[in-house]
Amino acid sequence: MSGRACFLCVGENNVQMLQSDGMYCSQCPDPMIPLNLDKPQSILAHNAAHIAYGQMQKTLLPCGLCLSPAPQCQFYLTGTGDKTQIDRKRTHGCQVFDSLTTRGFKYAVAAKSTGGSPCSNVPIPCRICSRSDQGNKKAPAIWKYTAREHYETRHKNVDLTLYEADWKLSRSEMSEMKKVYKKRKQKTTLPKKRAQEKASKMFGELVVSELHQSNR
Numbered sequence: 419m420s421g422r423a424c425f426l427c428v429g430e431n432n433v434q435m436l437q438s439d440g441m442y443c444s445q446c447p448d449p450m451i452p453l454n455l456d457k458p459q460s461i462l463a464h465n466a467a468h469i470a471y472g473q474m475q476k477t478l479l480p481c482g483l484c485l486s487p488a489p490q491c492q493f494y495l496t497g498t499g500d501k502t503q504i505d506r507k508r509t510h511g512c513q514v515f516d517s518l519t520t521r522g523f524k525y526a527v528a529a530k531s532t533g534g535s536p537c538s539n540v541p542i543p544c545r546i547c548s549r550s551d552q553g554n555k556k557a558p559a560i561w562k563y564t565a566r567e568h569y570e571t572r573h574k575n576v577d578l579t580l581y582e583a584d585w586k587l588s589r590s591e592m593s594e595m596k597k598v599y600k601k602r603k604q605k606t607t608l609p610k611k612r613a614q615e616k617a618s619k620m621f622g623e624l625v626v627s628e629l630h631q632s633n634r
Contacts, residue, residue, distance in 0.1 A: 441514060444485055445472060446602060453514060458483070458523035461514065463537035467599035469563045470592075479568055482539045482561045484514040491515070492558040493541040500526055504541065529562075531587075536594030539563040542584060546573050 443451045445468045453461050462482055468474050469482070478487035491512035494505040503525050509515065515522065531538040541559030546569070548557060560568045565585035569578060587595075 441517065443468075443602075445474070449603065451602065455514075455517050456519050458518050458520055459528055459535055459537070462523070462528055462539055463535070463595070463598050464602060466537045466539040466563050467595055467602055469539070470595055471599040476564050476567045477571060479561065479564045479571075481512055481514075482541070482563065484512050486512070489558070494556060495525075495541060495543060495559050502526070502529075531591040531594075533590075533594070536591050536598065538587070538591060544568060544572075545581060545584070546576065 441453045441455065443453060443464060451464070453464075455461075465480075465482055465485055468485065469476060469480060474480055474485065475487075480487055481491040484491065489511075492508075492510055493512070493515075494508035495502055496505040497503050504515075504522050506522060525540060527535075529538055529540045529542075539562050542562050542565065544557060544560045544565070547560075562585055566578070566582070569576060569581055
């Protein structure tokens with residue numbers, strides 16, 4: 419295996435860059451920043467910084483874990499309140515989520531902004547889509563950092579002030595996330611061997627030829 423990067427591109431928003439030794443942020447090509455698959459909160463924070471302060475097109479509703487535009491990644495929730503969790507059985511489409519060595523992430527921890535972990539970008543239910551659910555078919559969740567764009571594009575006639583609590587961030591979170599964005603080029607520790615082996619297996623299955631590395 420050569421270890422050369424395999425790029426999977428979708429429009430102007432790339433999904434994660436996949437190499438034989440792990441996954442890398444598609445928005446940080448130089449230097450390439452590895453995604454630590456042992457620490458999903460660090461991935462959420464890094465990507466959220468791109469979404470909030472980078473060049474991402476928020477109207478494409480990028481996934482908080484791999485930055486693929488909707489509806490590539492479909493996240494479903496189970497439980498309510500403090501017991502809310504990602505429904506692993508129904509969630510699909512996100513290669514980063516499937517590759518996490520932690521089998522997902524602790525939702526309650528990730529949803530709370532703190533000084534040491536400021537990012538609160540997690541999948542949340544759309545209060546309008548949820549009302550229209552029929553039977554056992556629940557609508558997929560939306561990401562907090564692009565919730566406003568979801569309402570603006572999918573529910574154009576609603577009064578946004580009724581739902582702004584779903585995406586409103588505290589001043590401290592916005593301030594700390596700006597710092598995360600400024601420090602985004604600092605390399606993190608590479609994933610452990612288990613994560614590398616998983617990514618290596620995916621690399622072997624998903625190699626894309628050089629002619630198909632970009633659709634631009």
